[in-house]
Amino acid sequence: MGYQRRIVDEELDELLTGLPAVSLEGPKAVGKTETALQRAGTVHRLDDPGQLEIFRAAPERLISGDPPVLVDEWQRLPASWDLVRRAVDSDPAPSRFLLTGSAAPAETPIHSGAERILTVRMRPMSLAERGLEVPSVRLAEMLSGSLPALGGASRIGLADYAEEITRSGFPAIRQLSGRLLRSQLDGYIDRIVERDFVEAGHRVRNRGALRRWLSAYAAALSTTASYEVIRDAATPGEDDKPAKTTTGPYRSTLEGLWIIEDVPAWAPSRNRLRRLGASPVHQLVDPALAARLLGTDTDALLGNKPAGPPVPRDGTLLGALFQSLVTLSVRTYAQANEARVSHLRTHGGEHEIDLIVERRDGRVVALEVKLAATIHDNDTRHLHWLANTIGEDLLDAAIITTGTEAYRRPDKIGIIPAALLTA
Structure with a gap:
């Protein structure tokens, strides 16, 4: 090829x-x-x-x-x-x-x-780069503030997105299937634990503990789980919990290897929005690594079968990994447009928006991610709150879905199937 x-x-x-x-x-x-x-x-x-x-x-x-x-x-x-x-x-x-x-x-x-x-x-392949569909919605147009018309149809459904989560965005790995695919992803994780940490200058005394921490972190994807929550998930039933001085280097080394890429909290500069949380949303560079760390596959995700350490989250594991896949893609599109990506959560959790794409001038596009094919009025409440709060600083707002049609609602909120979005 x-x-x-x-x-x-x-x-x-x-x-x-x-x-x-x-x-x-x-x-x-x-x-x-x-x-x-x-x-x-x-x-x-x-x-x-x-x-x-x-x-x-x-x-x-x-x-x-x-x-x-x-x-x-x-x-x-x-x-x-x-x-x-x-x-x-x-x-x-x-x-x-x-x-x-x-x-x-x-x-x-x-x-x-x-x-x-x-x-x-450079990140693993975005959904647009995987050739699933011919994208019809450009983030560049949404960032322009022109409120572009949205259109296009997708044949990609929930099962296809679940398959893309487990298939990976690493170009050579995603060409494989079945046992070959699983073996390559397992080998990738093995290399991180066995070799990459050492090459990065960090000695791992307990590789089993590192693997358990990685699995707990994977279980916390798309959440703002605290250090204590991830630590406890990695050490169930253990009274002697590791200190931050032990697990802190895990995180910093994985960031240095580009394996962890958390979504930072939004810190707006152009408006008076206050009382925002400061915790990042946890993400790995590719949700396929999380799926392997948690021992789950496409069928298990679609069947909502329990997997990995218990970490509190809203919704299903499939929903969390779908958000991770969309985040990977949106980050690629945002970089192409000289924009940065963060998330919004008020201190009390009253309002949350999954992805804030911010231009250099501080104006933003707000994106929610929903594991649904159909969107209801209640799903748009956080986007309407943001529009009422920051006014003209909100260039556009949309919900990224697993549906089949891209369109704009009468309230101007966009509905975009994930496979139809590109840079």
Whole structure:
């Protein structure tokens, strides 16, 4: 199969026309190297032990070759970051370097690279990139404030979305099925526990405890569960609970590996909205990893069978994982539009909105995620509250569903099947 362009490709093409160095960052197996190879004139692979040994002995060779020079898995030789930074200082011509990274290095580079090396995030494939449907709704138009007409039909239903959750958005893994798919996802988790933590500079004394914490975190997806709730779910029946000093490094290392990507609480700058919660919504980079950690599959999700450690949540596990899948997709679309994603929850929990997509000027598009094909008036109450609260700062509002039709209600709230939304 030939290379399948991703949404991030357009961003890279635009940035490299004017910038000397771009670092493409994201978890392993997300497709960074293949995407970078489409542009590279010279390739230096630091995940090759032989090449890594040579570059350690003669690091100046890293910046040689026809541009763009690709330094693949740069974090394996942290000095490479400063080499590229200094080369850019000497010659800031566009499109000189591409770097890819799967983790924060155990040795932090001395200089940040700000204004020399721009970091671009790459995630697993969004729903639009998976080719399930021809998308008919663009987030860019919703962010424009024009209140675009919504239309289009989707054949994708609840069972299809459940299948996409367990199938994964990692390009090579999602091509598999059955036991092969499950084995690859299990192997991915094994590598995190057995190798990636060590390579990131964190020694794991109790791998079983780490796996249990990961499973508890997966059970808490799409919630704002506290540290104590996740800890207790990971250690049921145990009187001697681990302290934050033990489990805190789990979280920070997984963030450095791009495996955890929580949705931060919205902190509005343009309006006087107050009494908002500050807790993030927990998310893993791909809901398929959560499904494997919890030992569930498509049929079990559709049957609402219990899975994994008990963590309080509103609704079903399938609903939580569907929200995770939509969050992954919306983050990809928002990045393409230079927007950021957060969530809204008032202190008392009276109002919650799953995804706030914010432009640079502080104006927003509000998105709710519902595991339903049909939307009722009661489902729109939080969006109406936000519209009444922030007025013109709300550019658009919609509910992302598992339904078949995209349309706009008489109250101007959009209804969008998840498979029909794109950047």
